[in-house]
Amino acid sequence: MPTPVLDLRPARYDDPVAARLVAELQQEFVVRYGGPDETPVDPAEFAPPRGTFLVAWDGDEPVGCGGWRIVEPGLGEIKRMYVVAAHRGRGLSRIVLAALEDAARAAGLTRLRLETGDQQPEALRLYGTSGYAPIPRFGYYACHESSLCFAKDL
Numbered sequence: 001m002p003t004p005v006l007d008l009r010p011a012r013y014d015d016p017v018a019a020r021l022v023a024e025l026q027q028e029f030v031v032r033y034g035g036p037d038e039t040p041v042d043p044a045e046f047a048p049p050r051g052t053f054l055v056a057w058d059g060d061e062p063v064g065c066g067g068w069r070i071v072e073p074g075l076g077e078i079k080r081m082y083v084v085a086a087h088r089g090r091g092l093s094r095i096v097l098a099a100l101e102d103a104a105r106a107a108g109l110t111r112l113r114l115e116t117g118d119q120q121p122e123a124l125r126l127y128g129t130s131g132y133a134p135i136p137r138f139g140y141y142a143c144h145e146s147s148l149c150f151a152k153d154l
Contacts, residue, residue: 006064006092007057008099013043013067013080018055021065025082032119039115039140041079045069051076052103056083056096063087066096068104068112076104078114081123093126105154113151115139124148 011018026036046053046067053067064083068076078100083092104112113135116123132150141147 006095008054008096009057010048011053011055011065013041013046013053015055017062018053018065021055021062021082021084022080024084025065025080028082033117033146039079046079049107052100052107053080054096054099054103056092058087064092064096066093066100068100068109070107070109071113074108074110076107076109076112078112081114088122093122094130097126097130101152101154109154111151111153113138113149115141115147115149117141118146118148 013019013022029036045051046069051067051069054065055062056064062084064081064087066078066081068078071077078097081093081096081100083096101112114127114132115138116127118124127150130152132152135149135151137144137147137149139147139149
């Protein structure tokens, strides 16, 4: 299968299209974990130069999203990686992740970290095959056994 051609566009985290995709992702969390991700998120954290948020478009259809925010100098955190269910299995998440890494590198970050959960085998496979290594749990879900954290040097 050929690699899909996506149009990755920067967007505000609270842009209506981005907000719709994030709401769909939160519904995924409700199904998989019984509730949404309650990690505090300030939309301004994803605005340059403090972060980046991308929406992936397939023609005129938004099909995915993801962002990173600076945690401390040199370190960013990936949040809200998502691909619409009907478009999964095409390698879109790998394209979004690579674009986020490129944007983070261009912003001077040297490391990215992320938190996912044990009920997201697709995410675990993506991050494991993209060079992310396990790290100690951090953040809002640090005390939850289902929380799995990873990092990658850029």
